[in-house]
Amino acid sequence: MLKIINVVGTRPNFIKIAPLIKEMKKHKDINPILIHTGQHYDASMSKAFFEDLNIPKPNLNLEVGSASDAAQTAKIMLKFEKALLKEKPDLVLVVGDVNSTFAAAITAKKCGIKVAHVESGLRSFDMKMPEEINRILTDHVSDFLFTTEKSANQNLINEGIDKKKILYVGNVMIDTLISHREKAKKSRILQKLGLYKKEYAVLTLHRPSNVDDNESFKSIFNILNKVQRKIKIVFPIHPRTLKNLKKHCLLESLKSKKSIVLTEPLGYLDFLSLMINSKFVITDSGGIQEETTVLNVPCVTIRNTTERPITTTEGTNVLVSTDEDKILNSCNHIIKGVNVKSKIPKLWDGKAADRIINILLANLGRNHQT
Secondary structure (H helix, E strand, O other), X not given: OEEEEEEEOOHHHHHHXXXXXXXXXXXXXXXXXXXEOOOOOOHHHHXXXXXXXXXXXXXXXXXXXXXXXXXXXXXXXXXXXXXXXHHOOOEEEEEOOOHHHHHHHHHHHHOOOEEEEEEEOOOOOOOOOHHHHHHHHHHHHOOEEEEOOHHHHHHHHHOOOOHHXXXXXXOHHHHHHHHHHHHHOOOOHHHHHOOOOOOXXXXXXXXXXXXXXXHHHHHHHHHHHHXXXXXXXXXXXXXXXXXXXXXXXXXXXXXXXXXXXXXXXXOHHHHHHHHHHOOEEEEOOOHHHHHHHHHOOOXXXXXXXXXXXXXXXXXXXXXXXXXXXXXXXHHXXXXXXXXXXXXXXXXXXXXXXXXXXXXXXXHHHHHOOO
């Protein structure tokens, strides 16, 4: 029996792990164990995502909670080591680029356990991003590096990683989107918020570079104030962003704007429905750049760089940094109905998890037959 520990810590991780757990459960010779680090510690939101995505209840929740990057990583490592010593898995599988991803990978490696990294090789080349540090370090201790796009393969090769470890399989986040798209269409979120199809934009904002710096934060909201005069903006507020809105005394001003609809963080199906029916999305998220590409929804990304360049070369994504003219021009083009040309990247076909599990079975399974 091949015992695989799957690690999640944040809501984007849930989206990526769901198709992998589903695929593992199809194989009687795999024993999948799910460990939630508790990095995102909002119990109600975690529960909503687990229910929306039909993810089984975690076998263990480490309950690390919020802390600085270093403290949180250390807490995960200490608690995860105990779980590894108890379970003695054949493999630890990690997804994405959050603190839980790196902490679990390095701990497993130090315990002599093989590591698989799903969504490997993505690079923004911006070392100010905590996620970039996590990506690089995780990749360099991993035994299986599963990539979503060809640029990721090249990044890994450029960093001296053995080509035999690099496996181009597609995008598990898109597996989840494809399998839940029809269900999302049944969501009542538009009616609940009083919205009409293609008559609003969706906004997400959470990166430290955008929301932790007072001047940057105020500048972005001055720009968004101009955008909302032309189109309604729906803004599910990330906990980090809400904290800073209050800190910088911006929340009341936002609430006063009739064309900005504020909501709490939404479940997966409700948010997917919002994206599907929106005119466009304004974001600083990585995963949303990929989802909008497959949905053929224009995406305006408030960042200088992206670790997912295929979304700009083949998809619907445009990078605008925090430049007012670029943001306003991009939004105005979309509002006026300028068509966005895009195509769905190769292997973003809903079968990435199937490829990953077959590769793991071919490489590890033969020694663990029941």
